[in-house]
Amino acid sequence: MNPAAPPRRIKLLPDQLINRIAAGEVVERPSAVLKELVENSLDAGADRVDIEVSGGGKKLIVVRDNGRGMDEDDLLMCLERHATSKIDAEADLMSIKTLGFRGEALPSIGAVSDLAITSAVEGGEGHKVTLAAGRLLGLAPVAANRGTTVEVRNLFYNVPARRKFLKSDRTENAHLLDVAQSYALSRAGLRLTFRDNGRETLAVESRHDFQTRVFKVLGRSVAESLTPLAWEREGLRVSGWLGAPDHHLPSTSRLFTYVLGRPVRDRLLNRALADGYGRLLPRGTWPAAVIFIDLDPAEVDVNVHPAKAEVRFRQPPAIYSALVEAVAGVVGRAAPRAASPWTSARPARPEPPSSPPRPSWPGEKPMPPPRPPWLDDEPDAPPVAEPAPPEPAPPETASSESTQPEPAPPEASPAAGPNFEPLRPLAQLYHSYILAEGARGLYLVDQHAAHERLLFNKLKRDLARTGLPSQSLLLPEPLELPPREARAAEKLRPHLARLGFELEPFGERGGFLLRGVPAVLGREDPRPPLMEILGAGQSQLAALDGAGLKEALAALADSWLYSLACRAAIKAGEKMSLEAMARLLEDMAREPHGAYCPHGRPAIQLIERVTIERRFDRR
DSSP states (O other): OOOOOOOOOSOOHHHHHHHHHHHHHHOOHHHHHHHHHHHHHHHHOEEEEEEEEGGGGGEEEEEEEOOOOOOOHHHHHHTTTTTOOOOOOOGGSOOOOOOSSSHHOOOOOHSSSEEEEEEOTTTTTTTEEEEEEEEEEEEEEEOSSEEEEEEEEETTTTTTHHHHTTTOOOHHHHHHHHHHHHHHOOOTOOEEEEETTTEEEEETTTTHHHHHHHHHHOHHHHHHTTEEEEEETEEEEEEEEOOOTSOOBBSSTTTTEEEEEEEOHHHHHHHHHHHHHGGGGGGBOOEEEEEEOOOOOGGOOOOOOTTTTOOEEEEHHHHHHHHHHHHHHHTTEEEOOOTTOOOOSSOOOOOOOOOOOOOTTTTTTOOOOOOHHHHHTOOOOOOOOOOOOOOOOOOOOOOOOOOHHHOOOOOOOOOOSSSSSOOOEEETTTTTTTEEETEEEEEEEHHHHHHHHHHHHHHHHHHHHHHEEEEEEEEEEEOOHHHHHHHHHHHHHHHHHTTOOOOEEEESSEEEEEEEEGGGGGTTOOOHHHHHHHHHHHHHHHGGGGTTTHHHHHHHHHHHHHHHHHHSSSOOTTTHHHHHHHHHHHHHHHHHTTOTTTTTOOEEEEEHHHHHHHHTTTO
16 A cells, blocks of 8 residues: 655645736736726727726726727636737747737736626627626626726725735825826827816827827926927937926926837936936936837837836847937927016916927027917816825916916027027126026026036037146156946046046056146146046946946036036126126027036026016006
8 A cells, every 4th residue: 555645735826816916916006907907998999098096096997998899708718817819929029019918917907806897899799797806707798889998996805915005095096197197198199088086187189289298297387398309220219209407306207208109117218318418407306208219129028027117128228328319419409498487377378389399599589389279268287196205296277267377488499599689788686696688578697507507518628629638747646546446447547538637557456646637627636526536437337237338428527527617617696797797698698508507407597578567567
């Protein structure tokens, strides 16, 4: 008689438990459910998607579409794991062009909720299937138009451990709205509505052009600041719209990036976008932008994240450099709008352009395009809900009972200066600001910011031509550098030489001889700025897994030039003659980015003449 076999330690899990485990990967929170359902609708060819949520998505998420729909057999099949209409063979994984493809979303959602799906194909009978915690409750014919409606109720009610980790309704609602916004901006011709507890908080129509969609999603001031982006090279295309640098936030909540039409949150892309703006953005802030990246599907892996929120590029350095170059090429031609600090009423609504808007300097009054009739009777855009923790949104809308609105601020301005209107200096305010008269109104110029920009641009031109002049030391100074800084010094020696630092390896333990220093330093000790550059260089070279070395070195050089320009510029509190003010204004008009200091702060503000006259009841 054979002894009893020991119990098996490895065994197959039951399907219901497998579905709950899969749900833990796919369904992180209510917004992940909404993302999967909207993607299914768009992949089904829908051009109308209506979303309804309540209780932060924990009580209810409904997505209705007018897509192709499903017949009775497909309706049952869509509830099976790994059942999909979007791929057929392994080779399809290398050329995925749909938003969803794994076939796990619906069974995973059904495993942790009460799920009902109603669907019908063109000319066919509708059917409704219901599930509770993954168990099929019934399938019945119903009256339905072509398309699909998915209702998700009581999310995670059978997984209390997961439910208790969800945030407040307000926070979850913000994430749900963020998903809806990302798809509202993702494609033309899509009608999308979002209702939260019965209140419509987002609605874009199929007829709305892109700028109007941004107006609906992100507000009027962002929509008015948009500059078009178009860049293409060797099968890689970068397009979209960039917001003015002054529309920055300390988070990426107004930054939307799409790869092959798929919304993604990618660290490499976010960093490249910010680096493209350079010092036009204050440190630690992010712009408002909508970026579309299109490339060969074989060059990107969209299958690296359970919720498909991240992608992996075959050549990250090439993608990074392309996006930096594309963005820098636009912001290098467009400086920020001059704003009117006296404006209190709401500005005019944005006028969607029939062609990409042409920026203009303050001296060139743009001719507004005809007013679209569908905007005349349309209410203001609702306030934008930011992801938690909530961040204060700018006051972009006001009561519809406002009387005559103030004029909109000037549009974005090109960096070159031929259109900068002549300004006549009047006086100095607080020994820090220049008051100047122009045809459009009164200008306030920050003298330090403006002069700092001029000096920085000159230093950068000198660096690009021949490098900064170096002053040889009579006696070379030995340097013993820590290991990290020594590695950076060895890597950066040619670039340090262009900045004026002449280094020569000496000894066997990371030693160097300092043979020359930048002439612009004068009598200053060269060691602190050199160590600062090497420390920053080490972190830059290690960033982004090796991507963006060229851009990192350029940023390194810029950091050094910023420091020099800031120390040498006219300071706040210094008295200036009218002649000196006039020269500064003339030079400022000719310089790229003359409206900004190198650190991204505005250097000029406009109070329009019409605003002044209205304040004195002359209009």
